[in-house]
Structures are given as C-alpha cells and as structure tokens.
Amino acid sequence: xxxxxxxxxxxxLAALAAGLxxxxxxxxxxxxxxxxxxxxxxxxxxxxxxxxxWIDYMTLINERDGGINGVKLTWEECETExxxxxxxxxxxxxxxxxxTGNTTFQPLSTGITYSVLEKVxxxxxxxxxxxxxxxxxxxxxxxPWVFPMISTYWSQASGMVKFIGGKVGGLxxxxxxxxxxxxxxxxxxKEGIPLMEQSAQKYGFTLKQIPVAxxxxxxxxxxxxxxxxxPDYVILWGWGVMNPTAxxxxxxxxxxxxxxxGGWWSGSEEDTIPxxxxxxxxxxxxxSGVGTGFPVIQEVQKHVYARNKGNMExxxxxxxxxYNRGIVHGILTVEAIRTAQQKFGAGKPMTGEQVRWGFEHxxxxxxxxxxxxxxxxxxxxKVSCADHEGAGKxxxxxxxxxxxxxxxxxxxADRAQVRGLIExxxxxxxxxxxxxxxxxxxxx
Amino acid sequence: xxxxxxxxxxxxxxxxxxxxPIRQDRxxxxxxxxxxxxxxPAVANQYWLQAILIPVLIFSxxxxxxxxxxxxxxxxxxxxxxxxxxxxxxAYNFMLRVPGMPFLLALVLGGLCAAAVGxxxxxxxxxxxxxxxxxxxxxxxxxxxWALTKFPWFSNHSASGVISTQAVVILGxxxxxxxxxxxxxxxxxxxxxxxxxxxxxxSTGRAWMAVRDMDVAAEVIGxxxxxxxxxxxxxxxxxxxxxxxxxxxxxxxxxxxxGFNLDLSFKILFMIIIGGVGSILGAFLGAAFIVLLPIFLDxxxxxxxxxxxxxxxSSNLQLIVFGGLIIFFLIVEPHGLARLWQIGKxxxxxxxxxx
Numbered sequence: 001x002x003x004x005x006x007x008x009x010x011x012x013l014a015a016l017a018a019g020l021x022x023x024x025x026x027x028x029x030x031x032x033x034x035x036x037x038x039x040x041x042x043x044x045x046x047x048x049x050x051x052x053x054w055i056d057y058m059t060l061i062n063e064r065d066g067g068i069n070g071v072k073l074t075w076e077e078c079e080t081e082x083x084x085x086x087x088x089x090x091x092x093x094x095x096x097x098x099x100t101g102n103t104t105f106q107p108l109s110t111g112i113t114y115s116v117l118e119k120v121x122x123x124x125x126x127x128x129x130x131x132x133x134x135x136x137x138x139x140x141x142x143x144p145w146v147f148p149m150i151s152t153y154w155s156q157a158s159g160m161v162k163f164i165g166g167k168v169g170g171l172x173x174x175x176x177x178x179x180x181x182x183x184x185x186x187x188x189x190k191e192g193i194p195l196m197e198q199s200a201q202k203y204g205f206t207l208k209q210i211p212v213a214x215x216x217x218x219x220x221x222x223x224x225x226x227x228x229x230x231p232d233y234v235i236l237w238g239w240g241v242m243n244p245t246a247x248x249x250x251x252x253x254x255x256x257x258x259x260x261x262g263g264w265w266s267g268s269e270e271d272t273i274p275x276x277x278x279x280x281x282x283x284x285x286x287x288s289g290v291g292t293g294f295p296v297i298q299e300v301q302k303h304v305y306a307r308n309k310g311n312m313e314x315x316x317x318x319x320x321x322x323y324n325r326g327i328v329h330g331i332l333t334v335e336a337i338r339t340a341q342q343k344f345g346a347g348k349p350m351t352g353e354q355v356r357w358g359f360e361h362x363x364x365x366x367x368x369x370x371x372x373x374x375x376x377x378x379x380x381x382k383v384s385c386a387d388h389e390g391a392g393k394x395x396x397x398x399x400x401x402x403x404x405x406x407x408x409x410x411x412x413a414d415r416a417q418v419r420g421l422i423e424x425x426x427x428x429x430x431x432x433x434x435x436x437x438x439x440x441x442x443x444x
Numbered sequence: 445x446x447x448x449x450x451x452x453x454x455x456x457x458x459x460x461x462x463x464x465p466i467r468q469d470r471x472x473x474x475x476x477x478x479x480x481x482x483x484x485p486a487v488a489n490q491y492w493l494q495a496i497l498i499p500v501l502i503f504s505x506x507x508x509x510x511x512x513x514x515x516x517x518x519x520x521x522x523x524x525x526x527x528x529x530x531x532x533x534x535a536y537n538f539m540l541r542v543p544g545m546p547f548l549l550a551l552v553l554g555g556l557c558a559a560a561v562g563x564x565x566x567x568x569x570x571x572x573x574x575x576x577x578x579x580x581x582x583x584x585x586x587x588x589x590w591a592l593t594k595f596p597w598f599s600n601h602s603a604s605g606v607i608s609t610q611a612v613v614i615l616g617x618x619x620x621x622x623x624x625x626x627x628x629x630x631x632x633x634x635x636x637x638x639x640x641x642x643x644x645x646x647s648t649g650r651a652w653m654a655v656r657d658m659d660v661a662a663e664v665i666g667x668x669x670x671x672x673x674x675x676x677x678x679x680x681x682x683x684x685x686x687x688x689x690x691x692x693x694x695x696x697x698x699x700x701x702x703g704f705n706l707d708l709s710f711k712i713l714f715m716i717i718i719g720g721v722g723s724i725l726g727a728f729l730g731a732a733f734i735v736l737l738p739i740f741l742d743x744x745x746x747x748x749x750x751x752x753x754x755x756x757x758s759s760n761l762q763l764i765v766f767g768g769l770i771i772f773f774l775i776v777e778p779h780g781l782a783r784l785w786q787i788g789k790x791x792x793x794x795x796x797x798x799x
Contacts, residue, residue, distance in 0.1 A: 039755055
C-alpha cells in the first residue's frame with residue numbers, strides 16, 4: 001500500500017530526483033527514525049535546537065562509529081509547525097518508511113502527543129516524550145508505548161518544591177511561606193497544579209495560582225497582584241514569549257529575579273536573552289546539563305562540525321539548553337536501539353516493537369553515562385515495565401546575564417508522592433478507556 | 445462539445461429547479477460521488493484516508509458552515525474554531541454522561557449546542573456590521589476556549605483539559621478502521637452539503653442573500669433581519685459544531701481546547717476566501733487547497749532540493765511558496781477557485797465554437 005502511494009506521488013519527481021542524486025547510498029543495514037520537527041512559527045527556537053542537536057548526535061554515531069553495530073541511522077524530517085493536524089499527517093507519512101518502519105516518534109508537542117497516543121499502540125511505534133506530554137503515561141502498565149522519560153511535569157513541580165525548601169532551610173521551613181504559581185493558562189500550564197496543591201497541604205505553604213492568558217505578552221495585572229501578595233517565591237510555568245515578559249515585568253515591579261524559579265520550558269537562552277538585564281539572577285529547572293563542557297559535545301564538535309556536517313546554522317547554539325536537550329534525545333534513542341539489538345540481534349535494524357523493548361529495558365548507570373561522555377548531561381536512568389519515567393530528577397541553573405550556570409546537581413523528586421498521583425490518574429484513564437493494565441511480573 | 449446541452453429541454457418546474465440542470469453535471473457529479481464512496485475506500489491506504497482525506501472533509505464542512513454565514517448572509521465571523529470546539533466538547537459530554545447515547549444523535553446534539561452558542565454570539569450582529577462584528581465574534585473565540593479550559597467539568601476533570609473520545613459505534617458496528625471512519629465522515633459531510641445546497645436555494649437562503657446585499661432593502665421587502673441573521677448564525681454554527689465533533693471523533697481521537705485556537709478560525713476564513721465566498725463548491729476547494737498545499741510542499745521541496753537546503757530554510761521556503769501561491773490565486777481570480785471552475789465550465793459549454 002505504502003509503496004504504491006509513494007510511487008504515485010514520486011513519479012513526476014523521479015526524473016528530477018535522479019538527476020540531482022549523484023549516487024544512491026549503498027543499501028546497507030539501516031535504522032529509520034522519523035523526525036516530526038518544527039523549524040518555523042513561534043516555537044521554532046525550541047524545534048530547531050532540539051532536533052538539530054538530535055540530528056548532530058545521530059551524525060556523530062554514523063561518522064564516528066559507523067552506526068549502531070554497523071546499522072546506519074537514517075532520518076527524515078517532516079515539518080509539523082507545532083500544529084496537531086500537521087503532526088498527525090507527519091506521523092502517518094513517516095510511519096512506514098525505512099526497512100523496519102519508523103523506529104520512534106517524538107513530536108516535542110503535547111498536542112501532537114495526545115493526538116497520536118492511541119495510534120502508536122496500534123502501529124507499534126514507541127513514543128518518547130522528554131519533558132512534556134501526558135504525565136500519567138509514566139505508568140507503563142497502562143501506557144506500554146509511551147515513555148515520558150527523565151522527568152515528568154509532576155517530578156519537576158516536586159523538584160521545585162524541594163529546591164525552594166532547600167533555599168529556605170528545609171522542607172519543614174516551608175510552613176507559612178507563600179508561593180505564587182504563575183502559569184500559562186493552558187493544558188500545559190495547568191499540569192503542575194495537582195502536585196503543587198498536594199504539596200501545599202503537605203508542607204503547609206500557601207499556594208496562589210495566577211494564570212496568564214496565551215500568549216502572555218501582557219502581564220501588568222499579574223505582577224501587580226504578585227506585588228500585593230508579596231510571595232516568598234514565584235514559580236514561572238511559562239512558554240514562549242510569556243517568559244521574557246514575566247522577567248521584564250518582575251524587574252519593573254521590583255520583584256527579585258533570584259526568587260523566580262522557572263520550569264524547563266522557561267529556562268533556555270531564548271527565554272532570557274530577550275529580557276536583557278531583567279533576567280539576571282533568574283533560576284530555572286532543567287532536565288539536561290548546559291554548556292559545551294561535556295565530552296560528548298566535544299566529540300560532536302570534532303567529528304561533526306569540524307567536518308562541516310553539523311545541522312545548526314548558528315554554531316554558537318551548540319551547548320545551549322535546547323541543543324543539549326536534543327543531544328539527550330539522541331542518546332536515549334540510540335541507546336534504546338542498542339539495548340534492543342543486544343536482545344534481538346546485533347547489527348540488524350530493529351522494529352518499533354523491539355525498540356520499545358529497548359526503551360523499557362534502558363539502564364544508563366554512572367559507568368554507562370561516563371562511557372558515552374554524558375556524565376551530568378542527563379541523570380542516571382533506569383526504565384522498567386511499571387516506571388517509564390526512569391529518573392524523576394531535575395537540575396537547577398541560574399542566568400548570570402550572558403549564560404546559564406549550573407546551580408545544583410540532580411535533585412530527585414518526591415517519587416512516592418509523584419508516583420501516587422501518576423497511578424491514580426493512569427488508573428482513572430484505564431477505567432474510562434477499559435484498558436487492563438499489564439501485569440509487569442509477566443513481562444519478558 | 446462534451447458540455448453541449450442542446451436537446452436537453454426542461455419540461456417541468458421540477459426539472460428546471462434541480463441542483464444540476466445539465467445532464468453532464470449530473471453524470472459527472474455521480475461519478476465523483478462514486479469515486480469517493482466506492483473506489484477511494486477500496487484502494488486508498490491508511491495515510492491517504494487518515495491524514496489527508498478525513499481532515500479535508502472535516503475542514504470542508506467547517507468552511508461550508510462559515511460560508512453560509514459569511515458568504516451567503518454577509519456576516520463576518522472569526523469564531524468558527526470556537527464553535528467547532530463547542531461541538532466537540534458537547535458531543536463528548538453527551539456520549540460520556542448519557543448512557544447508551546447513539547453517536548449520530550450526539551453528533552447532532554453537539555451541533556445544536558454549537559448552534560445555540562452561535563446564536564448567542566450572533567446577537568450583536570443585529571446592531572453592528574462588518575469588521576466590528578468580526579471583533580464581536582473574536583470575543584466568542586476567546587471566551588469559549590477560556591471557558592473550556594477554566595471549568596474542568598467540560599473535560600470530565602482531566603488534569604490537562606484534554607479529552608479523549610469514546611469509541612464510535614453505530615448499530616453495533618464499530619467504526620475503528622481508517623476506511624470506516626472515512627466513510628462515516630464522508631456520509632455526514634455529503635448529507636450536510638446537500639442540505640446546505642438546498643437551503644441556500646430556498647427562501648431561507650434567499651433571505652440571507654438579501655440581507656447580505658443590503659439589509660435595509662431586505663427589511664423593506666419584508667425580510668426580518670433578526671430572523672435571517674440569527675438563523676444564519678445558528679445554521680453556520682451547527683455545521684461548525686458537527687465538524688468539530690467529527691474532528692474529535694473520526695480524525696484526532698483526542699482534542700484539547702487550545703487546538704481550536706484563533707489560528708484555526710483564520711484558516712477556515714482563508715479557506716472560504718481562496719475557495720470562493722458564497723459557494724458550496726468553494727468550501728471544498730478552499731479546504732483542499734489550505735490543507736493539502738502545505739503537505740504537498742513539505743513533500744516536494746526537500747525532494748527537489750535534496751541536501752542543498754538546510755531544513756530550516758526549506759521549512760521557511762514552504763511558507764513563502766504557500767503565501768505566494770495564495771496571493772497568486774487571489775490576483776488571478778479574486779472570487780476564488782470555485783469561480784475559476786465556473787468560468788471553465790462556461791468556456792466548455794461553448795467550446796470548440798466560441799461564437
């Protein structure tokens with residue numbers, strides 16, 4: 001089916017393409033990865049950074065190692081414009097390509113994640129959502145095909161509470177304190193609320209929720225309210241233009257920036273540079289390390305950029321927050337394929353089903369990370385049948401006016417608390433949808 | 445020559461008033477219907493059904509709804525996506541909360557809810573016109589999305605405000621394959637398009653057009669503007685609501701309020717402008733143009749230029765070409781693609797003897 005349609009579409013192009021392609025690559029063993037990227041529109045900064053880093057890492061694997069045990073990685077981008085309908089089209093377009101179909105689908109958009117959530121299970125393509133997507137999908141018994149790896153939003157919220165607790169001298173000192181949760185008024189912004197509310201009860205701090213309507217380029221009223229409330233800390237759960245606006249408004253209303261703690265979608269260079277001096281001192285969470293100091297990034301410089309094969313148009317973005325997150329996407333994908341190959345046959349392209357097994361048995365301990373040259377770039381990670389999150393840790397970083405500086409090491413979320421919420425929410429989903437959760441003791 | 449209608453006499457009022465008075469049109473249209481109902485589900489693969497045809501059909505229906513309001517009744521609206529959201533969330537809640545609710549009834553009820561909301565936001569149209577009315581409907585766009593996000597009841601208390609739709613089962617048959625979903629969508633769209641075509645030819649449609657052309661004159665000849673304008677809002681929102689419910693149930697499966705944002709409203713408006721304002725065919729052509737062209741460009745541009753362009757540049761180039769083509773078509777034919785078809789048809793009727 002897929003063949004005929006491609007032939008139909010490609011027919012008028014065939015002659016032209018033949019002229020342009022000098023030599024087709026030899027048909028070696030290949031592993032196809034479809035990239036539903038977005039490089040235009042309001043979120044292009046995130047899309048180009050993350051997919052650029054990811055592509056650079058795959059180029060590194062091909063250039064330096066000759067692929068994964070000899071299996072070359074191939075990929076194709078499909079522009080989604082961060083739009084759900086386009087994302088579904090990309091999903092359908094990419095899923096049949098390559099010798100074993102699309103290996104994994106990682107759309108970097110919560111909306112697209114929801115739109116293909118049920119399709120990936122039917123088509124047997126694992127979906128990895130690092131730092132976004134459906135939080136309760138971390139319960140792998142209910143969502144076998146979805147991997148919200150490293151940290152979910154609830155782990156981030158819990159990590160933030162812990163971090164603020166550390167700042168004020170211990171979690172018990174949070175009693176009587178006041179925290180403002182300033183959020184993007186959308187599904188994304190509201191994700192953190194259940195955990196924040198529970199934590200407020202548990203530790204006895206006052207939680208004040210203040211929504212900002214999309215896109216958030218006008219926040220006078222919100223910051224006036226914050227000035228009246230006089231909170232001890234402000235959590236900034238923002239996205240896009242809302243972040244620099246919040247920092248500028250905070251500067252105008254005289255709220256100290258080092259008391260604002262942003263989420264990982266509020267903590268990139270693209271969020272702070274537009275705010276200028278107003279961003280200095282601002283703290284944000286991150287789920288990957290920043291800077292070019294990691295050996296793996298230097299390998300990329302050496303094997304990819306030195307040979308002019310890099311994907312980033314602006315080479316200075318190598319080592320930036322989004323770029324490094326892209327490297328993390330690459331590492332997790334490649335290591336999952338490698339894990340799958342160990343089980344199902346080294347040197348062979350893996351099917352989506354086999355790669356799903358690889359993701360589920362991914363175990364990146366300190367040694368493994370050191371071998372990859374990625375110590376500190378991502379936390380130690382152990383995924384299992386029940387736990388698709390794997391780590392539940394966040395780092396905090398501070399903006400010094402020109403770059404992000406690491407502020408803390410990995411801070412682990414209150415995993416019991418997060419897990420409780422995840423299981424309750426996933427259980428409700430399973431009930432509504434009539435899904436029987438897997439029995440993890442019977443999984444291979 | 446092919447299009448000659450010589451010898452086709454209309455001997456009764458019925459023959460004169462039918463939708464396609466020319467035999468070639470009737471045959472051609474039947475062939476098109478047969479193609480889409482019989483051949484397409486048999487040969488098209490999942491990609492074409494799920495990612496191309498279903499969204500085109502759904503957006504055609506939404507554009508049809510907006511075309512009734514803007515094209516026929518002359519009331520500019522920027523709230524189409526919000527009315528789609530009302531339809532989607534209403535159908536979801538009817539299915540969720542009423543045990544044994546049949547899907548088609550939920551679809552109609554979803555449409556009716558959207559119609560009620562549409563009438564409420566159409567009330568300002570009795571006082572204000574043109575761009576001012578567009579701003580009033582813009583309020584609908586923001587208010588409805590805000591309300592759906594704000595009150596968790598609408599999304600059945602889902603933490604993120606996202607709903608995931610129930611299975612579609614009609615008379616015990618589960619519509620779960622792409623082909624069956626496509627046929628369901630196509631049937632609903634075809635039925636509603638037929639209804640719309642007849643509506644705009646009836647007294648209701650004539651009243652809309654009279655109000656559009658000059659509402660004072662329409663009032664003088666005895667058309668009630670209140671009735672005409674509000675009925676246009678109701679019917680238009682009904683169509684958008686049904687389109688929204690189909691969008692949720694047969695296309696995406698899970699929807700969030702933000703999916704129905706202002707961008708989508710503008711997109712639907714562009715569909716009718718490109719396709720042809722005040723034309724049923726235009727809604728379909730416009731939807732196909734706006735949905736398919738970016739996908740086509742995304743396929744063709746990287747293939748044409750291979751590795752010569754960076755991916756960012758090729759993504760931006762697609763937008764440039766897309767925008768350029770929109771301008772080109774509007775300059776070539778300001779009345780939309782449907783008008784091009786009409787001109788082509790008139791030429792064909794004379795061909796090969798233009799005099």
